[in-house]
Amino acid sequence: MTPTTSCEGIVELTGQSVTRRRIRFVPHSNNGDQWQRIAEVWADQEWRFVGQDTVSDVDHWTRPVQTP
Numbered sequence: 258m259t260p261t262t263s264c265e266g267i268v269e270l271t272g273q274s275v276t277r278r279r280i281r282f283v284p285h286s287n288n289g290d291q292w293q294r295i296a297e298v299w300a301d302q303e304w305r306f307v308g309q310d311t312v313s314d315v316d317h318w319t320r321p322v323q324t325p
Contacts, residue, residue, distance in 0.1 A: 266317055279304065282315050290314070 258264075266282040277299035285291040292315050296307040 266315065276300075278307075282312070285311065 263284050265284070267279055269277065269279040271277050279297050281295040283293045283295060285293055291311050291313050293309055294312045295309045297304040298307055
């Protein structure tokens with residue numbers, strides 16, 4: 258991978274319903290400022306498409322847990 262390699266961001270989670278879900282942020286091929294947000298669920302041993310839309314201004318960060 259090089260500094261110019263286009264990468265997608267992925268968040269996977271399992272909620273109280275015990276259904277594994279993921280959200281992918283894929284760079285839009287036409288515009289570097291927009292992303293495709295793709296929602297999927299894990300079913301029958303594969304990821305199944307749920308929905309998608311175009312979003313902009315995606316930020317990602319982590320921080321220490323803040324306690325009251």
